[in-house]
Amino acid sequence: MAKLEALLFDVDGTMADTEREGHRVAFNAAFAEAGLDWEWSEELYGKLLAVTGGKERIRFYLDRYNQDFDKPADLDDFIAGLHQSKTGHYNALMAEGRIPLRSGVQRLLQEARDQGFRLGIVTTTTPENVTALLDSTLGKEGSSWFEVIAAGDVVPAKKPAPDIYNWAMNQLGIDPDRCLALEDSHNGVLSVLSSGIRALVVTVNGYTRHENFDGATLILDHLGDPGAPCHAIHGDMQGREMVDLELLKRVHAQANG
Numbered sequence: 001m002a003k004l005e006a007l008l009f010d011v012d013g014t015m016a017d018t019e020r021e022g023h024r025v026a027f028n029a030a031f032a033e034a035g036l037d038w039e040w041s042e043e044l045y046g047k048l049l050a051v052t053g054g055k056e057r058i059r060f061y062l063d064r065y066n067q068d069f070d071k072p073a074d075l076d077d078f079i080a081g082l083h084q085s086k087t088g089h090y091n092a093l094m095a096e097g098r099i100p101l102r103s104g105v106q107r108l109l110q111e112a113r114d115q116g117f118r119l120g121i122v123t124t125t126t127p128e129n130v131t132a133l134l135d136s137t138l139g140k141e142g143s144s145w146f147e148v149i150a151a152g153d154v155v156p157a158k159k160p161a162p163d164i165y166n167w168a169m170n171q172l173g174i175d176p177d178r179c180l181a182l183e184d185s186h187n188g189v190l191s192v193l194s195s196g197i198r199a200l201v202v203t204v205n206g207y208t209r210h211e212n213f214d215g216a217t218l219i220l221d222h223l224g225d226p227g228a229p230c231h232a233i234h235g236d237m238q239g240r241e242m243v244d245l246e247l248l249k250r251v252h253a254q255a256n257g
């Protein structure tokens with residue numbers, strides 16, 4: 001059986017809880033700046049998260065929740081402009097250091113680096129949002145921890161399509177059976193599994209806890225840290241209080257056995 005070589009991290013909802021107080025707030029700031037009376041409540045945003053990608057999400061909102069809006073002729077440009085403004089607001093929020101990494105993320109990244117594992121980011125979000133999060137949480141060196149940052153429009157189809165995971169593995173020159181992915185959402189799980197990666201750990205969050213994670217080897221409330229044990233919703237923590245490299249190697253062996 002192939003050896004585990006690379007950990008592939010999703011970003012939003014997995015590395016940090018960025019949606020509710022980050023992306024959602026930035027979308028609303030962009031709408032206000034454009035003079036639109038659109039306000040995405042926490043509840044509505046939870047429904048809009050069914051669609052990945054900020055531009056795609058705005059279009060979904062118009063099609064499903066705001067059909068009366070008088071769409072401009074150049075709708076794509078209009079949405080792109082709104083999204084660019086949103087990205088600016090999101091990056092400003094990140095620069096304020098308002099959103100930390102989730103429990104156990106930095107500890108696990110550091111352990112993986114110390115043990116020579118390859119690290120990648122595989123996300124639907126805009127690349128500059130990734131850099132902003134890593135800069136604000138891991139420092140200026142943060143982005144260099146990852147051999148590949150696969151993000152946003154670099155692929156034609158976003159999660160749940162496998163494209164972004166395939167792109168990342170292609171960049172790494174690595175087969176799916178040498179990877180383990182960490183995700184938070186149903187769309188993310190579908191993307192991982194359809195890319196051929198079988199070792200998958202899910203850490204749920206407020207928006208995704210009731211989603212379907214069939215196919216995940218381990219489903220947890222978070223990755224855990226010393227003094228802050230995590231709890232398995234599905235799968236076997238093998239007596240551990242937090243996710244470490246030894247456990248991930250066993251998860252990988254179990255999934256690829």
Ligand code: XBP
Nearest residue numbers: 011012023052053054123124125126
């Ligand atoms: C989460 C997403 C992104 C963010 C918003 O990506 O679906 O669209 O919600 O970011 P992942 P953008 O869970 O794969 O990290 O507005 O830049 O798309």
Ligand code: MG
Nearest residue numbers: 010012013184
């Ligand atoms: Mg996610």
